[in-house]
Amino acid sequence: MFAEFGYGVLLVSFIVAIYSGVAAVYGAVNKSAPLVESARRAMLLTFPLISIAAAALIYLLVTNRYEVAFVYEVTSRSMPTYLKITAWWGGQAGSLVFWSWLLAVFTSAVTLRKWDRDIEFLPWVIMVSAITLTFFLGMSIFFENPFARFWLVDGNVLPSMFAPANATVFTPQDGQGLNPLLRHPGMVIHPPMLYLGFVSFVIPYAFAMAALITGRTDDRWIRITRRWSLWAWLFLSFGLVLGGRWAYDVLGWGGYWGWDPVEIAAFMPWLTGTAFLHSVMIQEKRGLLKHWNMILVILTYALVIFGTFLTRSGVLSSVHAFANSPIGPFFMGFVTLTLVASVALVIWRWPILRSETEMKSMLSREALFLLNNLLFMSILVVCFWGVIFPLISELFTGAKVTVGPPFYERATAPLFSSLLFLMAVAPLSAWGHSTLQTLGKAIWKSTVAALVVTVAFYFTYTQNIGALVGFFLIALVLFATVHEFWRGTRARQKAQGENFLTALSRLMERNRRRYGGYIIHISMALMAIGILGIEIFQKETQGTLAAGEQLNIAGYTVEYRELASWDNQGEGVNYTRAVVDVYENGIYLGQLNPRIDYYFDSQQNMTIPGQRSTLRDDLYILLVDWQPVSTIGATFKIYVNPLVNWLWIGSLLFLAGVIFAAWPDRDPSEEPARRSVARDSRQPSAAD
Amino acid sequence: MNFAFGKNYLRITFYALLFTILTFAATTVFAQDDTPTDDEVNAIAKQLYCPVCENTPLDVCPTEACRQWRELIRTQLSQGMTEAEIKQYFVDNYGARVLAEPPRTGLNWLVYLLPPAIILLGAVFLFRSFREWTRSSQAETGPGGERSETSSPSKDDYVARLEEELKNRK
Numbered sequence: 001m002f003a004e005f006g007y008g009v010l011l012v013s014f015i016v017a018i019y020s021g022v023a024a025v026y027g028a029v030n031k032s033a034p035l036v037e038s039a040r041r042a043m044l045l046t047f048p049l050i051s052i053a054a055a056a057l058i059y060l061l062v063t064n065r066y067e068v069a070f071v072y073e074v075t076s077r078s079m080p081t082y083l084k085i086t087a088w089w090g091g092q093a094g095s096l097v098f099w100s101w102l103l104a105v106f107t108s109a110v111t112l113r114k115w116d117r118d119i120e121f122l123p124w125v126i127m128v129s130a131i132t133l134t135f136f137l138g139m140s141i142f143f144e145n146p147f148a149r150f151w152l153v154d155g156n157v158l159p160s161m162f163a164p165a166n167a168t169v170f171t172p173q174d175g176q177g178l179n180p181l182l183r184h185p186g187m188v189i190h191p192p193m194l195y196l197g198f199v200s201f202v203i204p205y206a207f208a209m210a211a212l213i214t215g216r217t218d219d220r221w222i223r224i225t226r227r228w229s230l231w232a233w234l235f236l237s238f239g240l241v242l243g244g245r246w247a248y249d250v251l252g253w254g255g256y257w258g259w260d261p262v263e264i265a266a267f268m269p270w271l272t273g274t275a276f277l278h279s280v281m282i283q284e285k286r287g288l289l290k291h292w293n294m295i296l297v298i299l300t301y302a303l304v305i306f307g308t309f310l311t312r313s314g315v316l317s318s319v320h321a322f323a324n325s326p327i328g329p330f331f332m333g334f335v336t337l338t339l340v341a342s343v344a345l346v347i348w349r350w351p352i353l354r355s356e357t358e359m360k361s362m363l364s365r366e367a368l369f370l371l372n373n374l375l376f377m378s379i380l381v382v383c384f385w386g387v388i389f390p391l392i393s394e395l396f397t398g399a400k401v402t403v404g405p406p407f408y409e410r411a412t413a414p415l416f417s418s419l420l421f422l423m424a425v426a427p428l429s430a431w432g433h434s435t436l437q438t439l440g441k442a443i444w445k446s447t448v449a450a451l452v453v454t455v456a457f458y459f460t461y462t463q464n465i466g467a468l469v470g471f472f473l474i475a476l477v478l479f480a481t482v483h484e485f486w487r488g489t490r491a492r493q494k495a496q497g498e499n500f501l502t503a504l505s506r507l508m509e510r511n512r513r514r515y516g517g518y519i520i521h522i523s524m525a526l527m528a529i530g531i532l533g534i535e536i537f538q539k540e541t542q543g544t545l546a547a548g549e550q551l552n553i554a555g556y557t558v559e560y561r562e563l564a565s566w567d568n569q570g571e572g573v574n575y576t577r578a579v580v581d582v583y584e585n586g587i588y589l590g591q592l593n594p595r596i597d598y599y600f601d602s603q604q605n606m607t608i609p610g611q612r613s614t615l616r617d618d619l620y621i622l623l624v625d626w627q628p629v630s631t632i633g634a635t636f637k638i639y640v641n642p643l644v645n646w647l648w649i650g651s652l653l654f655l656a657g658v659i660f661a662a663w664p665d666r667d668p669s670e671e672p673a674r675r676s677v678a679r680d681s682r683q684p685s686a687a688d
Numbered sequence: 689m690n691f692a693f694g695k696n697y698l699r700i701t702f703y704a705l706l707f708t709i710l711t712f713a714a715t716t717v718f719a720q721d722d723t724p725t726d727d728e729v730n731a732i733a734k735q736l737y738c739p740v741c742e743n744t745p746l747d748v749c750p751t752e753a754c755r756q757w758r759e760l761i762r763t764q765l766s767q768g769m770t771e772a773e774i775k776q777y778f779v780d781n782y783g784a785r786v787l788a789e790p791p792r793t794g795l796n797w798l799v800y801l802l803p804p805a806i807i808l809l810g811a812v813f814l815f816r817s818f819r820e821w822t823r824s825s826q827a828e829t830g831p832g833g834e835r836s837e838t839s840s841p842s843k844d845d846y847v848a849r850l851e852e853e854l855k856n857r858k
Contacts, residue, residue: 359821
């Protein structure tokens with residue numbers, strides 16, 4: 001009943017989405033206001049419709065309706081209710097509906113707000129959203145139907161939406177249960193965060209396309225979507241960080257990022273998105289780079305779809321799995337079509353996208369922003385090629401190859417280092433014009449301070465050249481950025497006679513994007529400390545211990561005490577938990593409990609490390625193996641991950657920075673989208 | 689007789705001792721050479737990928753198959769095979785996908801050469817554009833190329849002062 005109902009509602013929303021797109025185009029072309037209004041209402045209708053379909057799906061998940069194939073795949077009786085709800089995005093079919101639902105939410109939000117102001121853009125925004133929504137709903141309806149049920153035909157069980165001839169519904173006793181790795185809280189929120197980021201980038205893209213189609217190619221579309229882009233970027237970034245944290249906590253390989261294609265798939269739109277956030281400022285400030293911003297937003301959209309496709313089509317395991325998966329070719333086709341159509345639009349509008357001013361100096365802020373874009377694009381090229389190459393190799397030579405961390409690390413380390421350097425220098429340069437002299441004057445103090453720190457590190461921490469270069473660049477970013485806060489605050493203090501804190505907070509409030517951006521830069525430098533620490537200084541050892549025996553690593557001593565194993569029938573898990581004592585240089589620090597959880601329904605293990613985390617390093621102990629009867633004991637793998645905590649601290653500061661930057665301004669006259677052409681082009685500006 | 693017994697006794701003791709020492713020595717040699725430590729095994733397994741999983745390094749792969757492959761590495765090490773030989777064994781048996789990077793042969797060169805080539809092209813393109821822009825902006829010194837400058841509502845006296853402050857700072 002609920003399955004047919006849900007499917008029916010999904011079908012209706014599919015038709016409504018198509019209508020909405022067609023009506024929007026017709027209405028815009030024929031200047032028919034009622035038709036455009038009808039398109040808008042249709043788009044608004046998709047939100048409650050898909051919500052109802054999603055509610056039906058959640059109802060099926062929660063009530064153990066295992067005759068539905070999707071419910072069978074992702075839930076089991078032993079799972080708690082909240083996990084059954086979040087299993088909605090735990091499998092392919094459900095996550096596609098989730099995608100559609102988010103897009104309906106965002107598009108509705110856009111069409112509800114400021115309809116009058118953006119009236120010329122909105123029919124086209126609706127069209128772009130409707131096309132995307134139609135595609136994803138179509139995937140759900142025709143290929144990855146979450147409502148398909150099991151049917152028993154002549155002794156065979158097959159999943160299908162509609163009853164085959166002479167078939168009866170087949171209901172398994174219990175489901176397979178969600179992959180235990182996906183039951184971790186980090187993994188419960190990681191996919192929605194990532195998807196929020198993915199889907200909200202559709203909106204800036206839709207406005208960009210609308211700007212191209214209507215010929216209003218000034219920076220209006222950028223001003224309208226500026227906050228959208230920032231929020232989208234926030235969700236995407238946070239989704240990536242959560243994914244890293246989740247990997248660190250449950251994947252049991254001592255790290256947070258393995259340059260896995262699935263990770264890179266989510267990282268690529270982040271790269272273009274970050275480049276876009278920087279380069280739109282050039283267009284707003286100086287009227288330059290209109291073509292480039294269009295290309296960046298198109299690339300971001302294409303990579304969002306491509307990323308969903310990479311993780312969802314099976315193409316990563318093998319080219320042949322891709323060809324056999326029903327949705328792979330359609331995804332590929334959709335990415336290609338939208339890409340070609342968007343680029344064609346850019347070429348069509350090429351002449352009117354010309355810059356309004358000229359680039360004047362290679363050291364100006366805009367020139368350095370362009371360099372930043374080049375670096376982000378370079379990292380993208382490395383990532384894209386690294387992900388794609390194994391497929392090409394398999395396709396042309398039949399030989400499978402792996403492109404793993406050594407490749408990416410070697411290729412991106414200099415690029416990331418250059419980005420750090422730019423992060424220190426670019427904020428000090430002025431819009432329009434800068435010289436080596438002015439730049440040098442602005443940065444020499446920070447450089448000296450950073451050098452002092454580096455020398456101190458040389459004598460106290462490490463002699464590794466790569467690490468020292470990294471620490472120097474990080475220190476340079478930190479000093480230069482903090483100096484910027486200091487300088488602005490002091491200037492304000494002098495001018496306004498305010499005390500330091502008032503001056504600082506007023507300064508920051510005056511220009512949220514600028515100072516939010518600086519906070520983000522500081523957070524990036526902190527994250528870089530963590531990355532440098534684990535990349536260069538990680539240590540590991542492994543050994544099998546009998547009770548009372550010890551393993552030594554990097555000043556730590558780990559002594560095996562005991563091990564216990566017990567079932568939790570209610571949750572369908574067997575826990576095996578070891579107790580180890582931890583000493584540092586002979587001083588007792590406490591006990592840690594690495595464990596292995598075995599899930600009966602999915603027959604999978606989850607390795608939970610015992611962690612002791614400090615600002616200096618993380619002691620990270622994994623229970624690898626144990627002998628149930630014999631006295632040999634248990635095998636432990638121990639990592640010491642120096643400085644990795646700074647990565648998580650940086651992430652929290654990052655969050656604060658983006659929220660600060662994206663927060664609405666208090667003063668309505670500051671609302672940038674409402675400023676018509678107001679711009680300060682000639683002066684080096686501290687206002688932005 | 690007594691003496692002979694004593695002599696015999698000595699000889700037996702001597703052989704027994706020799707035997708013990710030899711056995712002991714043999715077992716220690718055995719222990720050192722034949723059972724490489726987990727760390728030695730992982731040092732090699734870390735550089736290899738699980739031949740049947742997707743993108744899982746062999747040293748951290750939790751499957752039973754991978755555990756056996758790690759044991760295989762241990763055996764190979766104890767037989768005196770070098771790191772390179774062991775890696776080659778895995779490549780011969782399971783294909784190049786067990787390596788963390790494609791071997792530098794044939795088509796695989798593309799993976800190493802294409803990104804730097806594209807990045808270089810991008811850099812060259814960017815710097816040429818820079819040169820063009822700066823040259824043309826020097827050529828037309830008039831206000832023609834400048835966009836009109838309207839002061840924004842937010843740009844009040846304070847910011848102008850801050851600008852001055854910032855420009856003239858020491």
